[in-house]
Amino acid sequence: MTKKILILLFFLGSIFMQAQNLVWKTNMTDAIALSNEQKKPMLILFTASGVPENLQNEIFKTPDFAVWSRDNVILVKLDLSDSTADESDREQKLKLKSAFGVEDLPEVCFASASIRKNKTTFSALGKIAYKPGGAKAWIAESNAILHSSE
Template identity: 60%
Template sequence: MTQKLLILLFFLVTFLGKSQNLEWKTNITDAINISNEERKPLLILFTAATAPESLEKEVFRTLDFEKWSRKNVILLKLDLSDAAISNDAKEQNIKLKNAFGVVDLPEVCYANAAIRKGKTAFDLLGRLPYSSNGVKAFIADSNLILNPE
């Protein structure tokens, strides 16, 4: 009986743990296509291996952010230190970072994008650098960017 309870507990923990995983896109083209299909802006996280993980821990790994992001944005993570991506993709990511005026990592940018005749055009909606105010403040600041009045 105890063994059955432990097995059940293991599966429940595994299931609940997986349900809180966010799906971050890493390919710009794929993210843009989904963004346009779902009519949601992109939340672009510019990061690198050397960037502090505070934003990840305090915001992105929370249930509040997961619920909010699923309704409001398409998540795109551009790791500028990722050795697994091609040099062309790395160069494209750096150009986008510079075009958006990102200096410190990690930083979040909100944008709409479209691909027409093989050219990608971005409309920057706003930037949100890390602050230690927590997930509620991050969501409130994000909503101000996404829904200006």
């Protein structure tokens, strides 16, 4: 009996740790390079301090999201309230927020990008905010955005 409990705890612990080990890029240049290298779109989270944590707590911190994101997207977090960011970085984040039509925070945009002749061109795939229903419903809607042309 003790052995079964230990195995169960180990299994649940590994799932929990996997959900906590998401790697969020904070630099767009690095994210674009990785996105193009792995041929995956970017999931760009626009956020700031003081915004509701529902999206983080109910979606991003789940094992379902950890597995899905690892296989489908490059995670990018753009914190618009980051006081450690320099002026050009803050300006770039605000331009991207405007370009993607983000009005409410937090909000997620899916996009791909290419760099030619030192000019970055984004291709917006869609955007999604928090909606009640859990990670599986959010992932299903995200898949509909990412695979709309299939």
